[in-house]
Each structure stands twice: as structure tokens, then as C-alpha cells.
Amino acid sequence: MIFAAIPYLISFLCGLALVRLILKEYSSSLFLSGVLAAGTGLGISSHLTFLSFLVFNQLNRPFVIIIHIVVLAVLVLLDFINRKKQKIPVIDINQQRVLSLWPLGLFLFLSIPLWYQSNFYAHGGWDAWSTWNLKARFLYYGGEHWRDMFNPILWRSSPHYPLFLPLINVWGWCFQKSAALLIPTLTSFIFSLLSVGLLFTGLKRLTRSYYSxxxxxxxxxxxxFHKLSYSQYSDNVLGFYLLAGLVCLIFSGTEKNKGFAFLGGLFLGFLSFAKNEGLIAAVLIGGWALIYFLFFTEKNMRWILCKHLCIGAIIGGLPTLIFTLFYAPDNITFINALSSPNATLLPRVKMIFSFYLVEMTAPIWNLLVHTHILKFDILADPKWRGWWIALVIILILNWKRAFDKRTIIVPLFLASYMAIVTFYYFLNVYFEIGWWLQVTLHRILFAILPATLFWGFGSLWLDKEGDNS
Amino acid sequence: MFEKMIKNFCAQNLFPKIIIIVFILLIALNIYGLYGALKVVRQYKKIVDQQNIGFRFAGLDEFIKGERIIGFYTDMNLSQDRNSKDLAHAQYMLAPVIVDDTSVEYRYVLMFCKNPQNALKKMKEINAVPVRGNNQGVVLTERVNYR
Structure with missing residues (x-):
């Protein structure tokens, strides 16, 4: 267990040093800095592990460990010099700041059931063993033949998917004798806690309300959330970086903080390497953020924020670029509906929207079935606990704040992202649409869940314009 | 802090108050749902300590070291989820060796058959001998004189 914790600790320290260096004002929120540091650190580790495959064409454990230590040493040194220059204490821990971490204790306590289940379902769900952890095993055990994972024979494992999550697991295994099950379990558990922590601390900073x-x-x-967390899917990672990107870019605008813009860009880069949807999401968030900076921020900050966002995104997205250009095979699970003569388009559209309706309005659907208003026997699983209905009500009754310019990136992103995802469901006729929607739609929605909670609840307690910025 | 939260609650408009109450109830419902999920895991834990997948194919990797691809033959329909799950388990357990379900033109062929007669028939057809097998329908075979 101790050896399992070492790589995560190194990643966290790397992230912490970088976040301290970038945000500078980190003293204001230990919790937020900690969560952003962990997310940044895991991203750095994924990239550094990928570097081993670029340089040596295989996993070189000593190289990966040494490069981590070198990067950590350089970042700590830079942070130290920077703090000395600005006459800020290098370590600033007082009782009040430590006590402000009490929600972390609460979340850890509440996550015991999640750990209990994660520990039992140690292999994760179907996509864990058939895709993400399979890729990690190719990277870890494959030597110089690691690229065999791109072989079209493995079409069921989506060979074109990027490697962010598998690379983090491989980094975790660098301190193990074999590909221990504990590492993917821990990785997934950490990302779940990070999503929860960021949702709280992000909302708290935005609304200053403990109702966060x-x-x-x-x-x-x-x-x-438990099920998809212990399943060890990349949607968990996607959900965290999506929220992290949005939160940082919102704060960069509201607080005129170029450090947040850089971090936001960095998170978008990580997001693009997590999954193919992540790349689309990253481009959309980045695009909307640039428009937001250009039209809704003060003149003297516009270009500074845009520049920092772009620099962060380029650094964070470099592995995506390399992977896409030189490694990723073509997506063989795609047939264009518009060029396919046998594709039945209208029933497909009906099917897609029916799934959305049943998935998102399950309690209403069930009520209508129970009262025999709907002549169906099938009840929907109310797995979202009515969140999507609540969100719609919040938006209708609170629309002014929900579409406040400070958080406008979120609805713009969600609308454009869901439009593209829906269009892709329509366009790709490779899979039987009913099956495809059944196994993937809830995961798409799961990835945007933390961001929608942030948006919906943020709008409830958002101060009037100007009070909060 | 809780005092502050209660004061804050009283100061809120009706709509946020309703949302807070509704979500507290939903959290209670969540905890009830979690209790059910944990009970299921507890029941499982009475039988096995941990989820165990791909056990049918465990240990076979020892015999195919150095191979990059092996063949896979089954008498089951791989378009059904249940059967394709077994193929996924085999692939997961044997990675980084690729398990090719479309061909038997390899030195080693992994056979996974419901009916052992079908495996025997295929072995004769491709001139293969068993290397390792188990009572779960799995036989790792090696083709004789394969070049």
C-alpha cells in the first residue's frame, strides 16, 4: 500500500509546486490549491510517462522515476526562488488554514462506501478490462511492442482512444513488481474524490456559501457516481478535467487571474488526451473561453488571459497532438449515415431523442407509466435522482443568474457539446443505435454531471453582478 | 458554521430553500440506495474476497511467452455480449499478446468451446495438440509443424 501511494504523492507534489508557482495567491484557499495540484500532478505524470515511450519506444521505469524527481526538484526550486523574491513565506500553515480543510475529512468519511465497493470490484467494469486497463497492460508489459495495442484486430478495445488514464496507471505500476489491481482502483477513487472536492471548493469560491x-x-x-467510479472508466477522468477547465476559466475571468487562465488551458490539454469526446470538449471550452475573454473582460486583461490560456492548452495538449499525428490508428468503428444507402435516418433520430427523454426524465416517465397515462410497461431507472428535471426547473425559475455572464461559458459549452454528441449518435451507423445509446449515453451525461451541478447550484447562490468579482 | 448555515437558510428566498430541502431528501434517498448496493457487495464477499474475472484463462500467459498474436476459436456466437465478454477477459488476461478471434493461422490457438467435441474437431482440422486446458472449456493448443 505504501509503494502504491508513492507515485501519487510525487505527482501531487509536482502539481502543488506548479500550482503555487502559477497561482501565487494560493494562500487564500488551501483546499482549492490542493485539488488543482492533484489534478495537475496526475496530468504531468501521464505526460512524463508518455515521454518514455516517445524517447525509448517502451516503458523505461528508471527514466520515468528520474524525470519525475528532476521535474519536482526544478519546480520546487523555482517556487522557492519566486517566494523569496516576493517575500512570501515558503510554508504558510496556520491553524485556521488547516481547519479550513474539514470538508476534506467529511468527504473522506462519506467516501468509505465507495472505497469498499472499489476494493471489491478491483477489475472495474467492462470498458476497464476491455479498453483502459488493457491498454495499460500493453504499455506496461509490451516492451517495444506496445504499439500492438493499435492493431485493428483489437477493434473492440477502441484502439484509437488516447492514453491519458492508462499512462497514469502505468506510472503507478512503476513502483510495483507487476500490474497490481490496486493502482487502477486508486486512480479511479482519487479522480472521484477530486471531482467531489473541486465541485465543493469551486462552488464555495464562486458563491461563498457553505450550501455548496x-x-x-x-x-x-x-x-x-459510485458505479461509474469503481468501474474505472475514463469518463470519471473526463468529468474532473471538464469541471477543472471550466472552473479555472470562470475564475480567470471573474478574478482577472492569468494563472487560472493558464491552468484552465493546461486542464483542457489533459482533457483532450483523456478520451475522444474530451478533445471535442476541450476545443469547445477553449473556443468559448477565448470569445468570453475577448468580449466580456476588461480591455487590459483580454490578450493576457487569451495568451495564458493558449500557452497552457498547447503544453497540456502536446501529447494529444503527437498521439493523434503519429500513433493513433483510424477509427474503424465509424460508418457515415449520410453516405450509407441503407441507413434509416428518421427512426434513428426518434430513437436518440426517446433515449434522452427516458434517461433524463425517468421519474416523470415512471409516474406517467404508473398512472397509465403512458401505455408502456417499461419503467426507467431513476439513477439520476431527478437531477436533470431539477436543473431545468432551476434554469427556468432562475434564468437570469443561470445565464449570468460570469458563468456563461458553462451553458454555451454544454449546449454545443451535447449538440455535437447527439449529431455523432445520428451520424455514425456502425453500431446498432439502441445498444449504443444504452451503453454510452449515461456515461456521456455522467461526465458532464459535476459541471452541471456546478452551474445549477452556482446560479442559485451567485451574487448579483459585481458583488462577487 | 452550522449556526451560520441555519441563519443563511432563513435568509434565503423560497426557491433556494425548496431546492435545499429537496436535495437533502434526495441525499437520504441516495444513502438508502447505497445501502442496497453495499449489501450486495457484502453478500458477494461471503463467497469471494474480490471480483475475479478471466480466471478461466489465468496462467496461460506462461505458455505463450514471446508470441505477439495467438488465434482464438469458439463455438459460441461472439456477437452476443455474454460471449464477447469471455473473449475480452481472455484478451485482458493474456495482454500484451493479441488474441485474434478472426483467424487460427498462428502457432498457438486458444479454444473456448461449449461442446468439447467442437474443440477436438477443430484441433484435428488445424493439426494442433493441446498444451494446457481446464474444465471450464478452455484449451490452449499448439499447431504441429507450424512455421
């Missing part, structure tokens, strides 16, 4: 605990505890106790 409500959506956070709702998320942490949601059985579906």
Missing part, C-alpha cells in the same frame, strides 16, 4: 456542500454530498452519495 449540498450538491457535493448529493454527488458523492449518488449510487450511479
Amino acid at each position: 456542500l449540498i450538491p457535493t454530498i448529493f454527488l458523492l452519495t449518488l449510487p450511479l
Whole structure:
């Protein structure tokens, strides 16, 4: 267990040093800095592990460990010099700041059931053993033949998917004798806690309300959140970086903080390497953020924020670029509906929207079935606990704040992202649409769940314009 | 802090108050749902300590070291989820060796058959001998004189 914790600790320290260096004002929120540091650190580790495959064409454990130590040493040194220059104490821990971490204790306590289940389902769900952890095993055991994982024979394992999550697991295994099950379990558990922590601390910073605990505890106790967390899917990672990117870019605008813009860009880069949807999400968030900076921020900050966002995104997205250009095979699970003569388009559209309706309005659907207003026998699983209905009600009754310019990136992103995802469901006729929607739609929605909770609850307690910025 | 939260609650408008109450109830519902999920895991734990997948194919990797691809033959329909799950388990357990379900033109062929007669028939057809097998329908075979 101690050896399992070492790589995560190194990643966290790397991230912490970088976040301290970038945000500078980190003294204001230990919790937020900690969560962003862990997310940044894991991203750095994924990239550094990927570097081993670029340089040596295989996993070179000593190289990966040494490069981590070198990067950590350089970042700590830079942070030290920077703090000395600015006359800020290198370590600033007082009782009040430590006590402000009490929600972390609460979340850890509430996550015991999640750990209990994660520990039992140690192999994760179907996509864990058939895709993400399989890729990690190719990277770890494959030597110089690691690229065999791109072989079209393995079409069921989506060979074109990027490697962010498998690389983090491989980094974790660098301190193990074999590909221990504990590492993917821990990785997934950490990302779940990070999503929960970021939702709380992000909302708390935006609204200054301790009621931020409500959506956070709702998320942490949601059985579906547990299921998709112990399943060890990359959607968990996607959900965290999506929220992290949005939160940082919102704060960069509201607080005129170029450090947050850089971190936001970095997270978008990580997001693009997590999954193919992540690349689309990263481009959309980045695009909307640039428009937001150009039109809604003060003149003197516009270009600074845009520049920092772009630099962060380029650094974070470099592995995506290399992977896409030189390694990723073509997506062989795609047939264009528009050029396919046998594709039946209208029933497909009906099917897609029916799935959305049943998935997102399950309690209403079930009520209509129970009262025989709907002549169906099938009941929907109310796995979202009515969140999507609640969100719609919040948006209708609170629309002014929900579409406040400070958080406008979130609805713009969600609308454009869901439009593209829906269009892709329509366009790709490779899979039988009913089966495809059944196994993937809830995961798409799961990835945007923390961001929608942030948006919905943020709008409830958002101060009037100007009070909060 | 809780005092502050209660004061804050009283100061809220009706709509956020309703949302807070509704979500507290939903959290209670979540905890009830989690209790059910944990009970299921507890039941499983009475039989096995941990989820165990791919056990049918465990240990076979020892015999195919150095191979990059092996063949896979089954008498089951791989388009059904249940059967394709077994193929996924085999692939997961044997990685980084690729398990090719479309061909038997390899030195080693992994056979996974419901009916052992089908495996025997295929072995004769491709001139293969068993290397390792188990009572779960799995036989790792090696083709004689394969070049």
C-alpha cells in the first residue's frame, strides 16, 4: 500500500509546486490549491510517462522515476526562488488554514462506501478490462511492442482512444513488481474524490456559501457516481478535467487571474488526451473561453488571459497532438449515415431523442407509466435522482443568474457539446443505435454531471453582478 | 458554521430553500440506495474476497511467452455480449499478446468451446495438440509443424 501511494504523492507534489508557482495567491484557499495540484500532478505524470515511450519506444521505469524527481526538484526550486523574491513565506500553515480543510475529512468519511465497493470490484467494469486497463497492460508489459495495442484486430478495445488514464496507471505500476489491481482502483477513487472536492471548493469560491456542500454530498452519495467510479472508466477522468477547465476559466475571468487562465488551458490539454469526446470538449471550452475573454473582460486583461490560456492548452495538449499525428490508428468503428444507402435516418433520430427523454426524465416517465397515462410497461431507472428535471426547473425559475455572464461559458459549452454528441449518435451507423445509446449515453451525461451541478447550484447562490468579482 | 448555515437558510428566498430541502431528501434517498448496493457487495464477499474475472484463462500467459498474436476459436456466437465478454477477459488476461478471434493461422490457438467435441474437431482440422486446458472449456493448443 505504501509503494502504491508513492507515485501519487510525487505527482501531487509536482502539481502543488506548479500550482503555487502559477497561482501565487494560493494562500487564500488551501483546499482549492490542493485539488488543482492533484489534478495537475496526475496530468504531468501521464505526460512524463508518455515521454518514455516517445524517447525509448517502451516503458523505461528508471527514466520515468528520474524525470519525475528532476521535474519536482526544478519546480520546487523555482517556487522557492519566486517566494523569496516576493517575500512570501515558503510554508504558510496556520491553524485556521488547516481547519479550513474539514470538508476534506467529511468527504473522506462519506467516501468509505465507495472505497469498499472499489476494493471489491478491483477489475472495474467492462470498458476497464476491455479498453483502459488493457491498454495499460500493453504499455506496461509490451516492451517495444506496445504499439500492438493499435492493431485493428483489437477493434473492440477502441484502439484509437488516447492514453491519458492508462499512462497514469502505468506510472503507478512503476513502483510495483507487476500490474497490481490496486493502482487502477486508486486512480479511479482519487479522480472521484477530486471531482467531489473541486465541485465543493469551486462552488464555495464562486458563491461563498457553505450550501455548496449540498450538491457535493448529493454527488458523492449518488449510487450511479459510485458505479461509474469503481468501474474505472475514463469518463470519471473526463468529468474532473471538464469541471477543472471550466472552473479555472470562470475564475480567470471573474478574478482577472492569468494563472487560472493558464491552468484552465493546461486542464483542457489533459482533457483532450483523456478520451475522444474530451478533445471535442476541450476545443469547445477553449473556443468559448477565448470569445468570453475577448468580449466580456476588461480591455487590459483580454490578450493576457487569451495568451495564458493558449500557452497552457498547447503544453497540456502536446501529447494529444503527437498521439493523434503519429500513433493513433483510424477509427474503424465509424460508418457515415449520410453516405450509407441503407441507413434509416428518421427512426434513428426518434430513437436518440426517446433515449434522452427516458434517461433524463425517468421519474416523470415512471409516474406517467404508473398512472397509465403512458401505455408502456417499461419503467426507467431513476439513477439520476431527478437531477436533470431539477436543473431545468432551476434554469427556468432562475434564468437570469443561470445565464449570468460570469458563468456563461458553462451553458454555451454544454449546449454545443451535447449538440455535437447527439449529431455523432445520428451520424455514425456502425453500431446498432439502441445498444449504443444504452451503453454510452449515461456515461456521456455522467461526465458532464459535476459541471452541471456546478452551474445549477452556482446560479442559485451567485451574487448579483459585481458583488462577487 | 452550522449556526451560520441555519441563519443563511432563513435568509434565503423560497426557491433556494425548496431546492435545499429537496436535495437533502434526495441525499437520504441516495444513502438508502447505497445501502442496497453495499449489501450486495457484502453478500458477494461471503463467497469471494474480490471480483475475479478471466480466471478461466489465468496462467496461460506462461505458455505463450514471446508470441505477439495467438488465434482464438469458439463455438459460441461472439456477437452476443455474454460471449464477447469471455473473449475480452481472455484478451485482458493474456495482454500484451493479441488474441485474434478472426483467424487460427498462428502457432498457438486458444479454444473456448461449449461442446468439447467442437474443440477436438477443430484441433484435428488445424493439426494442433493441446498444451494446457481446464474444465471450464478452455484449451490452449499448439499447431504441429507450424512455421
